[in-house]
Amino acid sequence: MARFSPRTLGLIGAILPLTGLTTAALAQFSGGYRYQTGQELYTHICQGCHMPDGKGASGAGKYPALAGDPKLRASLYPVLVILKGQKAMPSFSELTDVQIAAVTNYIRTNLGNNFTGPVTPEQVKALRSQAVQQKALSPG
Structure with a gap:
């Protein structure tokens, strides 16, 4: 089992929400304005x-x-x-x-x-x- 340092976990925790925002923003753009x-x-x-x-x-x-x-x-x-x-x-x-x-x-x-x-x-x-x-x- 991989072990991550607290710094790495913090970085992952910071990036994951941004990924969700980016996905939502791209979905809005690719689908046009409703x-x-x-x-x-x-x-x-x-x-x-x-x-x-x-x-x-x-x-x-x-x-x-x-x-x-x-x-x-x-x-x-x-x-x-x-x-x-x-x-x-x-x-x-x-x-x-x-x-x-x-x-x-x-x-x-x-x-x-x-x-x-x-x-x-x-x-x-x-x-x-x-x-x-x-x-x-x-x-x-």
């Missing part, structure tokens, strides 16, 4: 940085407000930001076209915003193909 409505997507993905009220935050970084953001008037602007990322925000291109349209429509019509002209999954699909083809394309 959320479908704009509100669900915002709540589970966006509000961690942009805050529940959409007013953004600052601290270790600056997270811009979505509430009252005039840039959201251009309906495809947030789609491009979601697809490509911007500054400290990573790309969320793993979201489906339907999910991106849903969360875009949610932030444009909630959080104190009332912009008209819903985004369709077809528009997201067209912009996605352009964004992939033109790596230099950036929002704003």
